[in-house]
Amino acid sequence: MSKLTESKEWKALQAHQKDIARIPVRKLFEDDPQRFQRFSCRFNDILFDYSKNHIDQTTIDLLVQLADANGLREQTLAMYRGEPINNTENRSVLHIALRNRSNRPIKLNGKDVMHEVNLQLSKMQHFSDKVRSGEWVGYSGKKITNVVNIGIGGSDLGPKMVRHALKPYTRPDIRCHFVSNMDPTDIMNTISGLNPETTLFLVASKSFTTPETLTNAETAKEWLLKTAQDRRAVCKHFVAMSTNYDAVKQFGIDPENMFEFWDWVGGRYSLWSAVGLSIAVGLGMYRFEELLQGAYEVDEHFRDTPFEQNIPALMGLLGIWNNNFFHSHGHAVMPYDQNLDIFPRFLQQLDMESNGKYVDRDGNPVDYATGPIIWGEAGTNGQHAFFQLLHQGTQLAPCDFMVAAVNHNEVHSRHEKLLANFLAQPEAMMRGKNREQVIEELHASGLKNPSETLIQSKIFPGNRPNSMFIYDKLTAKTLGSLIAFYEHKVFTQGIIWNINSFDQMGVELGKQLANAILPELSSDNVNNQHDSSTQSLINEIVDRRNTLM
Numbered sequence: 001m002s003k004l005t006e007s008k009e010w011k012a013l014q015a016h017q018k019d020i021a022r023i024p025v026r027k028l029f030e031d032d033p034q035r036f037q038r039f040s041c042r043f044n045d046i047l048f049d050y051s052k053n054h055i056d057q058t059t060i061d062l063l064v065q066l067a068d069a070n071g072l073r074e075q076t077l078a079m080y081r082g083e084p085i086n087n088t089e090n091r092s093v094l095h096i097a098l099r100n101r102s103n104r105p106i107k108l109n110g111k112d113v114m115h116e117v118n119l120q121l122s123k124m125q126h127f128s129d130k131v132r133s134g135e136w137v138g139y140s141g142k143k144i145t146n147v148v149n150i151g152i153g154g155s156d157l158g159p160k161m162v163r164h165a166l167k168p169y170t171r172p173d174i175r176c177h178f179v180s181n182m183d184p185t186d187i188m189n190t191i192s193g194l195n196p197e198t199t200l201f202l203v204a205s206k207s208f209t210t211p212e213t214l215t216n217a218e219t220a221k222e223w224l225l226k227t228a229q230d231r232r233a234v235c236k237h238f239v240a241m242s243t244n245y246d247a248v249k250q251f252g253i254d255p256e257n258m259f260e261f262w263d264w265v266g267g268r269y270s271l272w273s274a275v276g277l278s279i280a281v282g283l284g285m286y287r288f289e290e291l292l293q294g295a296y297e298v299d300e301h302f303r304d305t306p307f308e309q310n311i312p313a314l315m316g317l318l319g320i321w322n323n324n325f326f327h328s329h330g331h332a333v334m335p336y337d338q339n340l341d342i343f344p345r346f347l348q349q350l351d352m353e354s355n356g357k358y359v360d361r362d363g364n365p366v367d368y369a370t371g372p373i374i375w376g377e378a379g380t381n382g383q384h385a386f387f388q389l390l391h392q393g394t395q396l397a398p399c400d401f402m403v404a405a406v407n408h409n410e411v412h413s414r415h416e417k418l419l420a421n422f423l424a425q426p427e428a429m430m431r432g433k434n435r436e437q438v439i440e441e442l443h444a445s446g447l448k449n450p451s452e453t454l455i456q457s458k459i460f461p462g463n464r465p466n467s468m469f470i471y472d473k474l475t476a477k478t479l480g481s482l483i484a485f486y487e488h489k490v491f492t493q494g495i496i497w498n499i500n501s502f503d504q505m506g507v508e509l510g511k512q513l514a515n516a517i518l519p520e521l522s523s524d525n526v527n528n529q530h531d532s533s534t535q536s537l538i539n540e541i542v543d544r545r546n547t548l549m
């Protein structure tokens, strides 16, 4: 047994779960008229309501004791101080420095990192202003009309999600595209409609060794040079955001056009760094700074607020309650906000790459569940797809719902219809529908003798936990705060589960095997190290390609 599951705090939660599981959440609401006030918090324009989780005050008290006993506060301070909490890679984790709007010094090996952070921010300001004003021109003197971000994982999902979420603030005359996939169709679909003379490529890669990104960047370079016919054009059409100066230079990008960040910025936390250049170009640097401000204020809140009112800490603790004590499967994120439709995908990387670990910080296998499977869908679309399982399935999956009080597109009363759905689904999940209600409804509809099968199929068990966010309107600042809530939620859970949330060793094996297989697809180079399935599939693909191409 691990120290965690043996701890008195863990055991107290297990015992408490048995008691509270017997009381329907509906009843907890009936018994406590103050339940909403008790289990909700406000942060700027954001309201976080977690009262529909299967909790009472004892649950929160015990979860806070669990956080205290596992050093959540001390570890938070250690992260903020720049200690190398990424222990397998011996690295600091300092995305909070990227949005440290107070400019308070953050020292790493005796050097204040804020100096370099501010230098890159002003370089981003300068560059994005030049592109937006038309001062930056392509090789033939024309201004830039299309920006293509080439990157994958954190070098794609973060900026793509933000650009998409803040679409109402973008300029229509500079269109932004994102290419990530190794599938050549991704880049070909993107560039086929573009003019090389007016297209700017932003190549985002922390390592600058990621095959998808380098392959796509090479294709883009060939495409440009086919028209430009002059290698000097590259410096007008390619910039890089990376930590790897040599590799950027070797690729042929002018180091003058390189925006730096550092090994203490994890890929999935990098949108706040130069990786966010496409955001600054599309929205203007002042909006990028609003995004940073929203995250910065959450960083302060997370560091200083008691856990009982600390939104990211509560999100993390509730996740642990549902995951480890109610044995839920997965976690759904449902933005009732079309512009946030990429948000669940962004959170998949943030959460699953961080906390999808089976060994603890000392390398011992854990005996408790760690990160859940994250998925989600914007608006009411999910209701017509997978909500059936959420309401009546045998697997418990907690959900986060989020909505703006005011839509960027207030068309007649359409937003009210969306809001009604946003409010109804969590209520249905929590409340459910019992046998008496079903029979009454069937009678009212004229069905006097409904079959038992029909009655049973219409019963909703209820007690499906969910949390809700409401904000005024999706602005850059609000979005910055929402993202930071989830970042610190993931951190909270990683600390309690005693795992390293900041490496991603699980992505390595597949990469290694792909490197070994690649030569076998284009030659008779048989490796014989594969299992019979993989070997037969290699043969099958080679045969088919030889016949078809």
Ligand code: F6P
Binding pocket: 152, 153, 154, 155, 204, 205, 206, 207, 208, 209, 210, 213, 267, 268, 353, 504, 507
């Ligand atoms: O392979 C996973 C990963 O390393 C992610 O963590 C990262 O965001 C992505 O690949 C891209 O890496 P890079 O920015 O170095 O190209």
